Amino acid sequence: MYLEVKSMKKSYGQNESYIQVLKGITTGVKRGHICAIEGSSGSGKSTFLNCIGGLDTLDSGSILVDGKEIVGLKQNELSDYRRDNLGFIFQFYNLVPNLTVEENIQVCEYLAENPLDMEELLDILGLKEHQKKFPSQLSGGQQQRCAIARALIKNPKLLLCDEPTGALDSKTSKDILILLEKINKKYGTTILIVTHNNSIKKMVHKVIDIKDGQISKEYENEIRVPAEKLEDL
Ligand SMILES: Nc1ncnc2c1ncn2[C@@H]1O[C@H](COP(=O)(O)OP(=O)(O)OP(=O)(O)O)[C@@H](O)[C@H]1O
Numbered sequence: 001m002y003l004e005v006k007s008m009k010k011s012y013g014q015n016e017s018y019i020q021v022l023k024g025i026t027t028g029v030k031r032g033h034i035c036a037i038e039g040s041s042g043s044g045k046s047t048f049l050n051c052i053g054g055l056d057t058l059d060s061g062s063i064l065v066d067g068k069e070i071v072g073l074k075q076n077e078l079s080d081y082r083r084d085n086l087g088f089i090f091q092f093y094n095l096v097p098n099l100t101v102e103e104n105i106q107v108c109e110y111l112a113e114n115p116l117d118m119e120e121l122l123d124i125l126g127l128k129e130h131q132k133k134f135p136s137q138l139s140g141g142q143q144q145r146c147a148i149a150r151a152l153i154k155n156p157k158l159l160l161c162d163e164p165t166g167a168l169d170s171k172t173s174k175d176i177l178i179l180l181e182k183i184n185k186k187y188g189t190t191i192l193i194v195t196h197n198n199s200i201k202k203m204v205h206k207v208i209d210i211k212d213g214q215i216s217k218e219y220e221n222e223i224r225v226p227a228e229k230l231e232d233l
Contacts (some may be wrong), residue, residue, distance in 0.1 A: 001064075002031035002190045003052065003158070008061035010047055021047045023213040024061070029206060031066075034184050034191045036201050039210035045194045046162055048210060052192070053086055053160045054078040065158065083111055087151030087159040087189075091166035093143040095135040101146045102131040105153050112154030116187075124186075125149050125179060141172035145179065152183060159183070161193045165200075170233045177203060177227035199230045 010022040021044045029035045037045050050056040052063055054070055063070045070081055095104050102118075109115045122128045125145045135143055144164065151159060161180070165173035181203065184191055193200060201207045202225040209217040 001028035002033075002066055003029040003192075004062075004064040005052070006062040006064075008048070008051060008063065009059045010044075010051060010056070011059055021213050022051070022058075025210070025213075025215055027208055027215060027218060029190060029192065031190055032184070032188045033205040034180070034193065034203070035206040035208060036204040037192060037194045037208050037210060038196070038198075038201060039216075041196075043210045044213045045210055049160050049162055049192060049194050052158075053088060054082050083154075084113070085157050087154065087156035089144075089147055089151050089159065089161040089164045091163040093135070093140075093147040095143060095146055095150070097135055100132050100134055101127055101138070101149075104135070104146055105149045108150050109153045114155060115153050116155045118153065121149050121153060124182065139172075140168050141175060144168060144172075144176055148176070148179060148183075152187075152189075155187060155189075157190060159189050159191045161191065163194055163196070165195070165197065165233065173197075173233040174227060174230060177230065177233070181227045197233060199232050203227045203230055 005028065006026050008022050008025040011018060011020045013019055025048065037048060039045050047056065051058055058071055061071065065085060073081060105118065109118060122131055125148060127145055127149060130138060130142055165176050168176065180191060183189055204221065206220045207218060208215060
């Protein structure tokens with residue numbers, strides 16, 4: 001297993017506002033797999049992803065990433081972990097508005113020890129002709145491709161995506177999913193995708209269904225549908 005989560009518990013607030021969000025999640029994702037995390041609104045999907053990404057801390061439990069325990073790391077160790085291992089993609093692209101596409105990606109390139117080739121990445125993501133543009137001059141899909149390029153330039157081993165197609169139309173969503181599939185094949189990136197969309201479940205290696213802070217169902221797909229063939233996105 002590339003990712004191993006054991007008895008993950010997480011709560012927020014105190015007294016009347018206390019809420020136990022994750023109630024002891026134990027699961028794992030194999031190296032190089034794409035995994036969909038699904039569940040109804042408020043079930044704890046983003047919290048689960050944020051804890052794995054070191055953006056939030058657990059109450060108790062363990063998270064092993066490539067055999068390394070990340071629970072209990074100090075802030076600077078967590079920053080190193082995120083910098084060296086992780087890429088993040090969110091529903092809203094979080095690009096820096098006064099930097100061009102190229103510059104938005106370069107910000108992360110400088111932080112990386114072994115960055116991917118910028119030209120190759122721009123080519124794969126269909127961004128070459130847009131590299132000198134600012135985010136406001138791009139469509140939603142183009143902005144998301146830029147956000148993906150920014151997450152990928154450092155060649156992260158683990159890519160965490162929170163509703164990556166949540167703000168996109170069906171055609172653009174498919175393009176983004178085809179790209180994620182391509183990246184997974186080409187670089188062997190392990191990818192976690194939080195999603196509300198039932199179609200995405202068909203293209204992934206594994207599905208984890210979270211209900212009320214617990215895993216209600218998890219399974220591996222024996223046959224995967226290529227992103228290109230997905231319907232109802
Ligand atoms: N920082 C926080 N402080 C207090 N409560 C929080 C915090 N973050 C999340 N929650 C609560 O935890 C619960 C789970 O939230 P989470 O965002 O993980 O759910 P989700 O399954 O990703 O939902 P959605 O699909 O709507 O994004 C919700 O009830 C939410 O209000």
